[in-house]
Amino acid sequence: MAPTPILDERLTIQKHRKFLQRHLAILPSKHQEHEANKLAIVTYALIGLSCIGDPISEEYAASKKWLRRHYRVIGQGDSSIAGFFPSLYMDLDNALTISLTSTLFGLISLLCLKDHKFFNSDVDREGICRFVSKCHKPEAGGFSASLDIIAEDGFQPSKTDPDDLRHTYVAIAILYLMGCRKSSHFSQYVCLESLSSHVKEKACISGGFGQYGEPHAGYTSCALSILELISDRWDIFPDSFYDRTIEWLLQRQVSDKCPEMSGHEHFDPEDDGGFQGRENKFADSCYGFWCVNSLNILKTSQKVGNEYQNGLSEYLINKTQNSLLGGFSKNDNEDPDLYHTCLTLAALSLMSGEFDGSLFLPRKVADTAKSQLIAP
Numbered sequence: 001m002a003p004t005p006i007l008d009e010r011l012t013i014q015k016h017r018k019f020l021q022r023h024l025a026i027l028p029s030k031h032q033e034h035e036a037n038k039l040a041i042v043t044y045a046l047i048g049l050s051c052i053g054d055p056i057s058e059e060y061a062a063s064k065k066w067l068r069r070h071y072r073v074i075g076q077g078d079s080s081i082a083g084f085f086p087s088l089y090m091d092l093d094n095a096l097t098i099s100l101t102s103t104l105f106g107l108i109s110l111l112c113l114k115d116h117k118f119f120n121s122d123v124d125r126e127g128i129c130r131f132v133s134k135c136h137k138p139e140a141g142g143f144s145a146s147l148d149i150i151a152e153d154g155f156q157p158s159k160t161d162p163d164d165l166r167h168t169y170v171a172i173a174i175l176y177l178m179g180c181r182k183s184s185h186f187s188q189y190v191c192l193e194s195l196s197s198h199v200k201e202k203a204c205i206s207g208g209f210g211q212y213g214e215p216h217a218g219y220t221s222c223a224l225s226i227l228e229l230i231s232d233r234w235d236i237f238p239d240s241f242y243d244r245t246i247e248w249l250l251q252r253q254v255s256d257k258c259p260e261m262s263g264h265e266h267f268d269p270e271d272d273g274g275f276q277g278r279e280n281k282f283a284d285s286c287y288g289f290w291c292v293n294s295l296n297i298l299k300t301s302q303k304v305g306n307e308y309q310n311g312l313s314e315y316l317i318n319k320t321q322n323s324l325l326g327g328f329s330k331n332d333n334e335d336p337d338l339y340h341t342c343l344t345l346a347a348l349s350l351m352s353g354e355f356d357g358s359l360f361l362p363r364k365v366a367d368t369a370k371s372q373l374i375a376p
């Protein structure tokens with residue numbers, strides 16, 4: 001069954017298709033193996049094509065094999081660890097190149113291509129969970145994205161990786177895709193007490209989440225997605241905190257009807273309807289996704305309606321869509337790029353109820369992953 005496309009006649013679908021396909025066109029060739037972040041590129045392109053309704057699991061069926069070449073099991077039996085490395089260029093014998101981020105991209109891409117055999121029988125599920133577990137820093141509560149080798153068969157979380165909510169989100173999403181659904185499952189691999197403290201530390205007074213007390217829409221989406229996936233830890237904050245989060249998120253939408261903003265150095269009336277990632281910043285199409293995902297998780301539509309979505313759709317389609325080249329840009333000035341194209345299509349799909357933002361998967365793919373593939 002093909003994915004459900006976004007239905008909006010203002011979208012130049014054919015141009016977006018060509019734009020996204022260009023990023024996949026060289027999939028099996030030699031050159032792309034030197035691209036350091038190939039798995040990320042492939043994932044963004046596949047998600048974008050799914051959002052416009054392309055039957056990618058048929059069109060790119062042959063790529064499953066290529067994607068699987070990025071998967072590696074290290075060690076054996078009860079001590080194995082498993083994951084994906086970011087590019088075939090990083091397939092090195094003497095270095096541990098698997099990372100949490102690449103592992104999530106690899107799993108998402110294989111799910112989009114319906115490689116159910118990988119999930120049902122071929123993956124070393126415990127090995128992947130052990131990898132996540134080894135990246136966990138139980139004292140700090142967060143995760144590194146990769147491991148350092150400290151002795152033969154000995155690993156420790158990489159000291160150079162920043163300890164922020166992005167890695168924590170990626171770790172929890174991987175465990176979810178490996179079958180964890182509630183605290184008792186996740187706690188087999190990570191210390192949920194320290195993880196909860198780590199999430200609480202990133203909460204800001206305003207209701208957003210961020211580093212060093214500055215709330216940021218991307219980190220806020222990560223924090224709420226973590227709580228959504230763990231499912232039974234919402235009580236780490238009182239309800240009043242989540243009300244503030246909704247308010248903070250809605251305030252990130254730029255309006256040209258705000259007289260006190262005119263003349264402000266970070267105010268552009270062309271941003272009307274778009275979302276900013278931080279206070280006093282210009283709108284950026286990708287924050288439409290992070291904010292709508294957060295607002296959806298908090299079931300904001302049931303509380304204050306979804307009026308804000310009309311303005312956002314207008315902004316994304318009228319200001320950031322490139323009808324000539326295809327793709328979407330960050331704002332009304334820049335050239336289109338793959339990341340903002342994927343995130344914008346995902347935001348539009350999220351607003352039509354066809355995208356699962358906490359797993360970053362098209363709704364139908366996420367539903368299959370939740371119900372059929374993996375029994376907790």
Ligand SMILES: [Zn+2]
Pocket residue numbers: 284285286287330340
């Ligand atoms: Zn952006």
